[in-house]
Amino acid sequence: MKKISNPDWSGNTNSIFKTLGASNHSEGERETNDYYATDPKAVTLLLDLENFSDLPIWECACGQGHLSKIMEKKSLIVKSSDIINRGYGEVYDFLSPDNKQWNGHIITNPPYKYAKEFVEKAISIVSEGCKIAMFLKIQFLEGKSRRFLFEQYPPKTVYISSSRLNCAKNGDFTQVLKQGSAVAYAWFIWQKNYTGNTTLKWFN
Numbered sequence: 001m002k003k004i005s006n007p008d009w010s011g012n013t014n015s016i017f018k019t020l021g022a023s024n025h026s027e028g029e030r031e032t033n034d035y036y037a038t039d040p041k042a043v044t045l046l047l048d049l050e051n052f053s054d055l056p057i058w059e060c061a062c063g064q065g066h067l068s069k070i071m072e073k074k075s076l077i078v079k080s081s082d083i084i085n086r087g088y089g090e091v092y093d094f095l096s097p098d099n100k101q102w103n104g105h106i107i108t109n110p111p112y113k114y115a116k117e118f119v120e121k122a123i124s125i126v127s128e129g130c131k132i133a134m135f136l137k138i139q140f141l142e143g144k145s146r147r148f149l150f151e152q153y154p155p156k157t158v159y160i161s162s163s164r165l166n167c168a169k170n171g172d173f174t175q176v177l178k179q180g181s182a183v184a185y186a187w188f189i190w191q192k193n194y195t196g197n198t199t200l201k202w203f204n
Contacts, residue, residue, distance in 0.1 A: 035063055035084070036167040038109040038135055043067040045204055046107070046133060046187050047074060049159055055130065056104035060094040061111060061118070062086075071107070079104075095121055103127045109135040109167065116149055123153050123190060131156075132190040137183055156194045159187040161204045 053076060059068045062080040065088035071078045080089030093099070095117055102125045110118035115136055122132040138160060140146060165185050187203075 035086070035111070036109070037063050037066045039166045040066050040070045042109075042135055042161075042165045042185070042187070043070050043107065045161075046135075046159070047071070047076075049187070049201075049203060050131065050133065050157075050189060052076060052105045052107065052131065052133075058102055058104055058106045059089070059108050060092075060106060060122075061108045062089040064088050067107065067109070094118065099125060101125050101127075103130070105131045105133070107133040112137065115140060116146060119149065119153070119188075119190065123192060126192050128192050130192050132192075134188045134190075135185060136188055138186050140186075140188065150198070153190060154194065154196070155188050155198045156191045156196070157187075157189040157199045157201060159189070159201050159203050161185050161187075162202050163204045165204065 047070075052071075056077040056079060057071060058079045058081070059065075059071070060081055062068050062082045064086050065080060068078050068080040068089065081092040081094065082089055083091065083093050085091050095114065099121065104126070106122045106126060108118070115134065119132070119134060122134075126132060141150075141158075161184065164183075167183070167185070
């Protein structure tokens with residue numbers, strides 16, 4: 001069989017997966033502790049969609065404070081922490097067994113490889129009626145183990161970003177602005193003890 005060549009193709013299978021956002025492949029090694037800072041615009045838009053002003057907010061994977069700083073500017077009460085000292089907030093392991101209760105909301109972009117664990121932990125520790133907002137890839141909707149999560153704890157709302165919002169490795173947004181992003185994100189909103197259907201909405 002004759003091999004068909006494509007003179008316009010300059011990539012490889014790794015490039016395909018990156019374009020589809022279907023792989024953890026990246027130009028270089030992934031950040032050791034999965035630190036990809038969130039475009040602050042993401043939380044600005046979230047605060048236009050949902051009200052979190054009635055209770056304190058915990059940004060439990062705060063990194064360098066990209067989301068926390070915006071929320072504080074909005075006069076919200078924010079607790080900021082991260083498992084790594086990145087110069088902002090306190091050092092704390094959100095998934096620690098000692099972390100058992102939080103009377104407030106949670107807004108964060110968790111390390112993706114532990115996103116399911118972050119959701120489960122957040123739901124287990126917040127008080128009834130409190131909200132959990134996780135900034136995640138749309139692909140988080142896939143997977144058998146996550147299907148069980150969604151059946152047990154259905155999100156109240158999933159807000160899909162119509163335009164691309166960026167996450168920057170090690171907080172360096174200069175490279176993201178140069179190269180762009182092929183990853184689509186959404187805000188997943190849970191409310192403690194919500195048992196209804198999930199509503200899909202679009203923003204941005």
